[in-house]
Amino acid sequence: MYTIEVEIQKIGEEEMEELDLKELFNIFWNKKVHIILIVLIFIVLGVIYTVGFTTPMYTSSTTLVLAGSSSDNGDTETTNSITTTDVTLNSKLVSTYSVLVKSKDVLNQVITNLGMDMSWEKLSKNVSVSAVDDTEVIEISVTTENAVDSAKIANETAKVFTEKVSEIYNINNVYVVDEAEVENAPSNINHQRDVIIFAFIGLVVAVIYVLIANMLDTTIKTAEDLEKEFKIPVLASIPVYENALQKRKGGKR
Numbered sequence: 001m002y003t004i005e006v007e008i009q010k011i012g013e014e015e016m017e018e019l020d021l022k023e024l025f026n027i028f029w030n031k032k033v034h035i036i037l038i039v040l041i042f043i044v045l046g047v048i049y050t051v052g053f054t055t056p057m058y059t060s061s062t063t064l065v066l067a068g069s070s071s072d073n074g075d076t077e078t079t080n081s082i083t084t085t086d087v088t089l090n091s092k093l094v095s096t097y098s099v100l101v102k103s104k105d106v107l108n109q110v111i112t113n114l115g116m117d118m119s120w121e122k123l124s125k126n127v128s129v130s131a132v133d134d135t136e137v138i139e140i141s142v143t144t145e146n147a148v149d150s151a152k153i154a155n156e157t158a159k160v161f162t163e164k165v166s167e168i169y170n171i172n173n174v175y176v177v178d179e180a181e182v183e184n185a186p187s188n189i190n191h192q193r194d195v196i197i198f199a200f201i202g203l204v205v206a207v208i209y210v211l212i213a214n215m216l217d218t219t220i221k222t223a224e225d226l227e228k229e230f231k232i233p234v235l236a237s238i239p240v241y242e243n244a245l246q247k248r249k250g251g252k253r
Contacts, residue, residue, distance in 0.1 A: 027214050028207075035206040042202025043195055050194045056186035058147035060154045063177040064162070066094065066136035094136060097174070098129045101140055101161050109160045114152060127157065137177070147182045154180035 028035065100106065107120040107127070116123075128141045140161075142154040162174045 028210055031206075031210045031213070035203070035210065038206040038209065039199055039202035042198045042205065046194045046198025047191070049198075050189055050191060054189055055145060057143050057145060057188040058150045058183050058185075059141055059143040059187035060147070060150040060180035060183055061139055061141040061178075062154045062158045062180040064138045064140065064158055064174050065177050066097070066138070066173050067175055094131045094138060097138055097161075097165065098131050100164065100168075101129045101138070101157065102127055103164075106157065106160050106164055109164075110153060110156045113156055113160065116153075123153070127153070140180075142180070143187060147184060151180040151182045 102124050104120050107123050110116075111118055111120060111123060126143050128143070130139050130141070131137070132139065140154055140157055142150045142157065144150045144153070158176055158180075162172075162176070165174050166172050
């Protein structure tokens with residue numbers, strides 16, 4: 001008897017879970033128009049935001065590599081090949097060079113060379129330096145509202161930085177691998193990504209709206225709602241044919 005009761009209870013729980021899932025699906029299905037409209041509204045808002053309220057910013061990057069060093073002290077002996085000592089030294093200098101690129105001395109020289117009306121503090125916010133992991137490669141990126149200015153500043157920064165390294169360390173071990181080029185596409189605007197993000201936000205808002213609306217809706221729509229509310233079985237239901245009655249009355253007239 002105990003086994004039979006447990007099995008009946010499990011079957012009842014499975015049926016209740018299935019009914020709950022069906023009911024939840026029906027709730028969302030009945031509100032599908034609202035969900036689609038909310039998602040579309042958020043997509044439109046996302047497009048309006050990115051097109052009308054986001055200022056396009058353009059990023060240009062140049063890469064530098066730390067290679068074998070040659071002395072600038074007038075000695076006739078120069079090193080034309082990379083040694084283990086060079087690699088070890090360069091690995092230690094990568095972090096130092098990354099900080100030196102954005103130093104006040106370097107950026108002020110860039111501003112002077114390009115004739116820019118800008119403080120070095122403001123320029124430093126537009127310049128980012130990153131070192132590629134486990135390499136002696138440094139990437140200098142500049143982001144401004146003008147694509148041409150971004151490329152010019154990046155290349156000039158690399159040039160001034162190389163000269164500054166030679167002046168400070170008395171060695172030439174920094175070489176430009178790729179010069180910065182003018183980028184025509186904004187780096188901070190991606191319409192496809194923005195549409196996906198805003199569509200996802202709209203979907204979340206739509207789901208929350210449907211759940212809250214269903215919780216606040218206390219009207220009885222089906223016989224199952226009566227059984228759940230009053231805990232009594234529904235013996236019969238009387239259908240209402242308003243349209244048919246109205247047609248009959250209209251025909252008699």
